[in-house]
Each structure stands twice: as structure tokens, then as C-alpha cells.
Amino acid sequence: MKESAKKVKAILAKYPDSGRDALIPILQDIQDELGYLPTSAIMQVGAHLALPSSKIYGVATFYNQFRFQPKGRNHITICRGTACHVKGSGKLLENAVATLKIKPGQTSRDKLFSLETVACMGACGLAPVITVNDEFNAKASPAKLNRLARCCKDEITQERENS
Amino acid sequence: MIGIEANGRTVEAKAGETILSVLRREGIHVPTLCHMEGLEPSGACRLCVVELEGSANLVPACSFPVSEGMKVRTGTPKVLEARKTIVELLLSNHPDDCLYCSRSGNCDLQKLAGDLGVRQRHYREPRPSRELDVSSPSIIRDPAKCILCGRCVRVCEEVQAVSAIDFTGRGSRAMVTPAFNSGLNMSSCINCGQCVVVCPTGALAERSSVQEVMDALSDPDLTVIVQHAPAVSVSLAEEAGLKPATDVDGKMVAALRRIGFDRVFDTSFTADLTIMEEGSELVERVNNGGVLPMLTSCSPGWIKFVETFYPEFIPNVSTCKSPQQMLGALVKSFFAEREQLDPKKIVSVSIMPCTAKKFECSRPEMANDYVPDVDYVLTTRELGQLLRMFGLDLASLEPEAADSPFGERSSAGKIFGASGGVMEAAVRSAHYLLTGEELQNLKIQPLRGMAGVKELRANVGGVEIGACVVSGLGNARNLLDQIKVGRDDLHFIEVMTCPGGCVGGGGQPIGTERDAVKSRMETLYRIDREEQLRVSHKNPWVLRLYEEFLGKPLSHKSHKLLHTTYDKRHVPL
Numbered sequence: 001m002k003e004s005a006k007k008v009k010a011i012l013a014k015y016p017d018s019g020r021d022a023l024i025p026i027l028q029d030i031q032d033e034l035g036y037l038p039t040s041a042i043m044q045v046g047a048h049l050a051l052p053s054s055k056i057y058g059v060a061t062f063y064n065q066f067r068f069q070p071k072g073r074n075h076i077t078i079c080r081g082t083a084c085h086v087k088g089s090g091k092l093l094e095n096a097v098a099t100l101k102i103k104p105g106q107t108s109r110d111k112l113f114s115l116e117t118v119a120c121m122g123a124c125g126l127a128p129v130i131t132v133n134d135e136f137n138a139k140a141s142p143a144k145l146n147r148l149a150r151c152c153k154d155e156i157t158q159e160r161e162n163s
Numbered sequence: 164m165i166g167i168e169a170n171g172r173t174v175e176a177k178a179g180e181t182i183l184s185v186l187r188r189e190g191i192h193v194p195t196l197c198h199m200e201g202l203e204p205s206g207a208c209r210l211c212v213v214e215l216e217g218s219a220n221l222v223p224a225c226s227f228p229v230s231e232g233m234k235v236r237t238g239t240p241k242v243l244e245a246r247k248t249i250v251e252l253l254l255s256n257h258p259d260d261c262l263y264c265s266r267s268g269n270c271d272l273q274k275l276a277g278d279l280g281v282r283q284r285h286y287r288e289p290r291p292s293r294e295l296d297v298s299s300p301s302i303i304r305d306p307a308k309c310i311l312c313g314r315c316v317r318v319c320e321e322v323q324a325v326s327a328i329d330f331t332g333r334g335s336r337a338m339v340t341p342a343f344n345s346g347l348n349m350s351s352c353i354n355c356g357q358c359v360v361v362c363p364t365g366a367l368a369e370r371s372s373v374q375e376v377m378d379a380l381s382d383p384d385l386t387v388i389v390q391h392a393p394a395v396s397v398s399l400a401e402e403a404g405l406k407p408a409t410d411v412d413g414k415m416v417a418a419l420r421r422i423g424f425d426r427v428f429d430t431s432f433t434a435d436l437t438i439m440e441e442g443s444e445l446v447e448r449v450n451n452g453g454v455l456p457m458l459t460s461c462s463p464g465w466i467k468f469v470e471t472f473y474p475e476f477i478p479n480v481s482t483c484k485s486p487q488q489m490l491g492a493l494v495k496s497f498f499a500e501r502e503q504l505d506p507k508k509i510v511s512v513s514i515m516p517c518t519a520k521k522f523e524c525s526r527p528e529m530a531n532d533y534v535p536d537v538d539y540v541l542t543t544r545e546l547g548q549l550l551r552m553f554g555l556d557l558a559s560l561e562p563e564a565a566d567s568p569f570g571e572r573s574s575a576g577k578i579f580g581a582s583g584g585v586m587e588a589a590v591r592s593a594h595y596l597l598t599g600e601e602l603q604n605l606k607i608q609p610l611r612g613m614a615g616v617k618e619l620r621a622n623v624g625g626v627e628i629g630a631c632v633v634s635g636l637g638n639a640r641n642l643l644d645q646i647k648v649g650r651d652d653l654h655f656i657e658v659m660t661c662p663g664g665c666v667g668g669g670g671q672p673i674g675t676e677r678d679a680v681k682s683r684m685e686t687l688y689r690i691d692r693e694e695q696l697r698v699s700h701k702n703p704w705v706l707r708l709y710e711e712f713l714g715k716p717l718s719h720k721s722h723k724l725l726h727t728t729y730d731k732r733h734v735p736l
Contacts, residue, residue: 039343043735052326053735054342054350061331068343 036067072114081120084128095142168234182224197312255286264365271363298346301354301518309366315358324637327352355464356518356669372539379510380423389424391514394580394665397686401672402547403557408682413562428569433486434576435699443716456653463523464660474731482726491536492724516668542670574694582634582664583610586657597624629653635662
């Protein structure tokens with residue numbers, strides 16, 4: 001059994017004899033553990049709860065919190081709440097999609113970046129807000145985001161050269 | 164009984180029923196999109212809204228229960244305006260390519276827009292770009308045309324217990340897709356096509372083979388033969404605008420010849436042959452301690468269902484190919500030899516009430532030396548299309564008889580088209596094969612009718628036989644689960660994928676409702692009642708085929724041509 005399957009199995013063991021009402025907590029636990037919801041995990045959950053995987057996938061795609069690709073080394077979230085929107089987070093997102101060449105929910109092929117949009121981070125006074133690896137960046141701009149992305153890339157290059 | 168007032172008229176209603184069911188009974192038309200007879204109301208589309216006195220808002224008739232003295236109005240300006248707005252909003256991002264749509268002319272959305280007088284575009288939304296799913300050999304999915312009514316999702320889950328598709332995403336990004344947004348071919352879809360029959364728009368359609376068949380017909384080097392399934396002749400009338408459930412067997416044969424098919428055969432012939440093979444297989448299993456209960460194998464959706472969800476039951480499934488594939492195999496062997504034709508130069512077409520048959524004919528096991536038994540499958544709907552294309556009017560055509568050698572059938576083969584028909588035909592012949600005497604009364608009432616589960620206990624030649632007939636895979640799932648936990652009183656189980664059997668198949672005319680299925684079924688039994696030859700084992704050509712070609716049932720040749728194997732399928736469940 002693969003490592004991730006073992007982890008999912010351990011999570012499922014915490015929910016014996018559960019029905020569909022346990023679905024979302026289970027999915028959250030799996031995402032916490034693995035960083036995303038792999039296909040195989042969804043199928044394992046389906047077998048455990050006797051739910052078709054189409055149904056689980058349907059529930060999981062309904063909520064923004066679930067990802068279906070592993071997070072990149074640098075996970076960027078862009079707030080799309082009202083205040084951030086007014087302060088230009090739409091432009092910010094457009095710029096991020098163009099620069100990183102990934103859409104929200106995706107991970108770049110070199111696994112360096114993943115992008116996510118969130119509804120509101122509760123930091124409207126700092127709008128527009130982005131986070132890079134859970135670190136807040138206030139009053140973000142496309143230039144600032146590009147700078148951050150470049151920093152991340154440089155860091156990797158540095159690491160590679162050192163090793 | 165309680166009284167309610169509908170459009171100023173007092174009508175009787177049963178406590179607990181919905182406003183919609185009362186109104187429909189009273190002949191008051193209320194349009195619906197998401198409503199499905201026999202399933203719990205979902206109240207999603209709001210088209211059925213009516214005005215209820217004392218209520219500030221309109222209420223959905225499909226899910227609102229009646230109460231004593233309630234006053235309902237269905238045709239007020241407020242109601243009509245609301246319905247019109249709903250349709251206008253549905254159309255706001257709907258592709259405007261009605262003329263090119265497979266459902267043009269029988270689209271519920273198109274009809275509603277017309278009925279409600281939508282003649283102007285008040286709302287214009289950007290059309291989401293949605294990829295066409297052409298991955299399935301049976302069903303084409305066009306999410307751009309989907310209005311998210313949920314009928315396909317519900318029939319797949321609640322009737323067929325397959326749940327291959329569900330709503331994914333949210334808001335303007337919501338779609339109906341298979342798990343992981345994969346193609347239908349990679350999902351647990353069993354190709355039954357019930358979703359196509361209930362889809363109100365062109366979002367789901369069969370994969371048409373009309374063009375391929377036309378190409379074959381116009382190639383002078385090819386001999387194009389056609390077979391038609393038992394349930395087609397009692398359903399085609401609806402496609403051709405005749406009285407529903409009229410039997411048009413002879414007229415259809417005449418039409419198929421006009422279209423240019425070189426030979427017209429009747430799949431009911433190989434239904435008779437199936438009885439001989441499957442009956443012998445059952446006797447062998449009973450006598451030699453084989454795996455029981457034996458499950459029928461005529462219905463390709465069911466076969467894929469077992470392979471996908473219940474692979475542990477594969478040894479129970481009869482190894483017989485379906486009648487379609489048997490006839491296909493015989494055409495490219497016995498018939499080809501007899502007529503001195505190269506099997507590669509024969510194109511074998513079948514007309515089926517079924518979309519899963521399209522998948523079945525493409526299965527690699529269903530070929531001999533890389534020559535497929537059946538090349539193309541057309542649904543009843545596609546045959547309707549061909550008739551219109553060729554301008555053939557069934558009403559004015561004189562009936563003609565099918566061709567020899569596979570044109571002769573018993574009516575036992577014909578009732579294969581109804582749920583319970585295979586079992587009834589099998590019991591008739593099993594009685595003769597085991598006792599040497601014909602059954603006194605050939606009509607086996609407990610096996611007939613629209614019930615999803617029918618059982619029969621019979622003493623055939625001193626052997627106590629438990630038989631069960633199920634249609635609709637939800638019922639099949641229940642039965643298999645019972646057997647899994649120890650039920651052991653059954654020997655033979657007939658399963659048909661679609662509710663009511665092939666007469667209610669996924670390839671049948673759009674708008675098929677329960678009543679239509681029932682009347683087609685009645686027509687099949689009327690044909691049986693009026694027939695002389697009513698048992699498969701007396702079909703003279705079946706007997707001759709064994710004598711001249713196959714030897715005896717379950718012979719080596721039979722096994723090679725008429726039997727098959729099954730495999731577990733690895734798809735996300």
C-alpha cells in the first residue's frame with residue numbers, strides 16, 4: 001500500500017460506521033494530511049462511506065477549500081473578497097495567472113507554485129491581500145507579486161547551485 | 164379526501180399529495196422541467212409555480228402538498244410572467260444552434276420557450292466554453308446545452324443505482340460531470356441511455372451512426388444486412404407520427420428495404436436461439452452443480468454493471484452473447500458461408516432500443532478474427548431519423564416479411580422486448596425440454612407487467628425452480644445484495660437494465676413515459692396472444708440451424724460463435 005493510502009486509511013479509522021454526514025470532516029482531514037485530495041483517496045473514502053465517487057467529487061468541488069492537485073512549494077492565495085476586489089485584486093489575479101501560467105486551483109508543472117483564491121481573509125484594512133506560504137502581504141500589487149515570485153525562484157536556483 | 168380550489172373550480176385531492184398531481188389529474192396543464200414521475204420532487208426548476216391564495220410568493224406545484232380549502236391559480240399574469248422569466252434566464256447562456264441540435268423539434272426547452280412566447284432576448288450572458296464529451300461509444304455529452312435540471316443525475320442514481328454523474332462545482336461554474344471530470348468512458352457509466360431519454364435538451368444524446376450506415380449503404384462492394392430488436396417494431400410508430408404502440412413490424416421491414424439494406428433479419432430469431440443456448444446452460448448448471456443462480460446476459464448495460472460493481476457475480480452470468488451479437492456472429496459465419504460472401508465485405512447493422520448496444524458491439528470479445536459481429540448499432544430514434552431522411556411514410560407502406568434464414572421467429576422471442584419476456588420464453592421451453600410436454604397455459608402472468616421485481620416459483624418436471632425478474636438496475640442491485648447476504652432460493656434471474664425492459668430502453672423515442680412503456684409492453688403480449696408459433700424450441704429455422712451448422716446447444720461451434728466472457732472493470736465507483 002502506498003504511503004498516502006495508509007495515511008487515508010488511518011484517517012478513515014477515526015470514523016468507524018459513519019455515514020455521509022462524516023464526508024466533509026473526512027475530506028478536510030485528508031487535505032490537512034496530504035495537502036490535497038488525490039483521486040485514490042476519494043475512492044477510498046467512497047468505499048468507506050458507501051458513496052459513489054461522483055458524489056464525493058461533486059461535494060468536494062462545491063467548496064473552494066478543497067484542492068485536487070498537490071500544493072506547490074510556494075502556495076499563493078489571492079483574496080477575492082469585496083474590499084480586495086474594490087482595491088484591484090481582479091487585476092492581481094489576472095497578473096498571477098499570466099505570470100505563473102496556472103489557474104486558481106492548479107499547480108505549476110515544475111511544482112514551484114500553486115495558486116488559490118479565497119473569499120475573504122478578514123484583513124480588509126490591508127486590501128488587496130495575498131499570502132505566500134501563509135505569510136500575509138498587505139496592499140499587494142502586480143509588481144509586488146512578481147517580485148515575490150521572483151524571490152521564490154531565485155531561492156530555488158540558489159539551492160540548486162549550492163547542492 | 165380533501166377539497167381544494169383550482170382555477171375557481173372545486174376539485175378533490177388526497178391528503179399528502181402535491182398540487183401538481185391534483186392538477187395533472189384534473190387535466191390542468193402545468194409545465195415542468197425537473198419533475199420526474201415516480202421520484203421524489205426536487206423543486207429545482209420552479210417552472211411549475213402557481214399562485215396560492217394567502218401566500219406572498221408563488222409556490223412550486225411539484226413539491227407543495229395540498230391542504231383543505233387551499234385556492235390555487237395556474238394561469239395568472241404573475242405566474243405566466245414568472246415562468247417566462249425562468250425560461251428566458253435559462254436561455255441567457257444557452258447555445259443558439261437549435262437548427263443543428265440533435266433535439267431540435269423535440270426539445271423541452273425549445274417547446275417551453277415557444278409555448279410561453281419567448282421571442283426576444285432580454286438577458287444575454289457570455290456562453291461558458293464547455294468541452295464536448297465524445298469519449299463514450301454510446302452517449303455524447305454536451306455540457307454547454309445543460310440547464311442543470313438534474314434529471315439525468317437522478318435517473319442515474321435513483322433508478323439505475325449507478326451514479327456515474329453528479330453536479331460538480333458551484334454557481335455559474337456548476338456542471339453535471341462524471342467523477343473527477345473524466346470522460347464518460349472512464350467513468351462507471353453503463354451506457355444505458357436513461358439519462359438521454361430524460362434530458363430535456365440536447366445536452367445528452369446517443370452517438371449517432373447514421374452517417375456510417377449511409378456510407379456503407381452507398382458502397383456497392385458491401386452487403387449491408389440489418390437486424391431489428393423485438394422492442395423496436397412496437398415503438399417506432401411514435402417516431403413516425405403514428406398511433407403510439409402500434410406494431411409496425413412488416414412496414415418497418417418494407418422501409419428498411421427501401422432504405423437499401425440488402426437483407427432484413429429479426430433479432431427475435433436469435434432470441435429464440437438464446438433460449439436454446441441459455442436454457443441448456445441452466446439445465447447443465449442445475450444438473451452438474453454449476454454456479455447458481457444464473458443471471459441473464461441479454462442486456463449490455465447490465466453486463467457492464469456486473470463487471471463494474473459486482474465482479475464477484477461474473478461466474479453467475481450466462482456466457483451466452485446477447486441476441487444482437489448472436490445474430491451478428493451468425494451473419495458473418497453461417498450466412499456468409501451460405502451466400503459465399505467474404506465476412507469482411509458484410510456490414511452488419513442492428514436497430515436497437517438501446518444505447519448500450521453501441522458499446523456492446525465495440526467490445527473486443529464480440530468479434531471473430533478482428534471482424535466485429537455487429538458493425539453499427541442504430542437506436543429506434545436514429546431509425547426514425549433515417550425514415551425521415553428517405554421520406555418514407557410508414558402509414559402508406561405495405562407490410563413485408565423479413566428475409567430468410569433469420570427472419571422467422573416465435574412470439575417467445577418477440578416478448579424478449581419486455582421485462583419478464585426472457586424468463587417467460589425460457590420457462591415455456593424449459594418445461595418442454597425437461598418434461599417432453601408443452602406447457603398447458605403459455606401465458607405466465609406473474610412474470611408480466613411493469614413491476615420492477617417479479618418472482619415465480621414453478622415445478623418444472625419435478626424440479627422446484629425459483630425465478631426472479633428485475634428491471635431497472637436499482638432493483639438488480641437490491642437483489643444482488645440479498646444474494647450476497649445469503650438468499651439462496653433462486654435458480655434463474657432475468658435482469659433488464661431499463662425499467663420495463665427494452666420497451667423502455669435508452670434508445671427509444673424521446674419523451675418516453677411510463678404509460679408509453681406499458682402500452683408497448685401490452686402490444687408485445689398481444690402479438691404473442693395472436694401468434695401460432697409461441698415457443699422458441701419449435702422455431703423451424705432454429706432447429707435447422709442446429710442440424711446444418713451448430714450441431715447442438717453448447718456445442719463447440721456454439722461456444723465459439725454464441726458465447727463470450729466477461730471481465731472486472733477498473734473504474735472509479
